[in-house]
Amino acid sequence: MLPLYDTIPSRRWPLVNGLLIFLNVLVFLFESSLRAAALNRFIFAWGLVPARLFLDPFGAWPTIFSSMFLHGGWFHLLSNMWILFIFGDNVEDRLGHLRYLLFYLLSGVAAALLQAFLLPFSRVPMVGASGAIAGVLGAYMLLFPHSRIVSLIPFFFFITTAEIPAVIYLGFWFLSQLYSGLFSLAGVQASGIAWWAHIGGFLFGLLTAGIFAPRRPRPRYTFYDQWPW
Numbered sequence: 001m002l003p004l005y006d007t008i009p010s011r012r013w014p015l016v017n018g019l020l021i022f023l024n025v026l027v028f029l030f031e032s033s034l035r036a037a038a039l040n041r042f043i044f045a046w047g048l049v050p051a052r053l054f055l056d057p058f059g060a061w062p063t064i065f066s067s068m069f070l071h072g073g074w075f076h077l078l079s080n081m082w083i084l085f086i087f088g089d090n091v092e093d094r095l096g097h098l099r100y101l102l103f104y105l106l107s108g109v110a111a112a113l114l115q116a117f118l119l120p121f122s123r124v125p126m127v128g129a130s131g132a133i134a135g136v137l138g139a140y141m142l143l144f145p146h147s148r149i150v151s152l153i154p155f156f157f158f159i160t161t162a163e164i165p166a167v168i169y170l171g172f173w174f175l176s177q178l179y180s181g182l183f184s185l186a187g188v189q190a191s192g193i194a195w196w197a198h199i200g201g202f203l204f205g206l207l208t209a210g211i212f213a214p215r216r217p218r219p220r221y222t223f224y225d226q227w228p229w
Contacts, residue, residue, distance in 0.1 A: 014089035047125025050116035070127035107135020114200030131197035138205025
């Protein structure tokens, strides 16, 4: 299922979300300008390597943040930025610009730490914004449970569109990540995808978005509002 758009419009311009997309694209363009050897050194220097993080936490902690802005290829970048474009504007609209930026970064931190904690001896660099974006998805599920996601759905040789409730769409996505994550721990699935970063980011967003979201003022009624005329 490929999401096309959601049914809830934003009330204000998603400044921070647009800036995050711009920075991710800018960093990837820089990566693309490097030759293979230089790119490999760059990824190992600024990607999050779990084994290095636990051996030298004070020296490696900046890579928790820098790894959020690195990507392994065009598909990796474009798929992440498309999801962020669809869901991030609504979450930023609800949280506010500064709260959204803090929430996004902390989601990425929670995602990276869970992945590193479960695979502490891994020397494979973790890169990508998907952990932080998973936090945005968790927040969206909590804050906009009645929204619908218009998605492309392949049906045999045809492709159709359907409006899927956000709770069902995101719930299915989370269960698929959990399924793959459990198999990865068992050693059944070997892939370069950080499933537990997705899971950690999503759970962080789902559990904390209500704390970041400012309370909406309750309607106030006067004495005269209680009378029928």
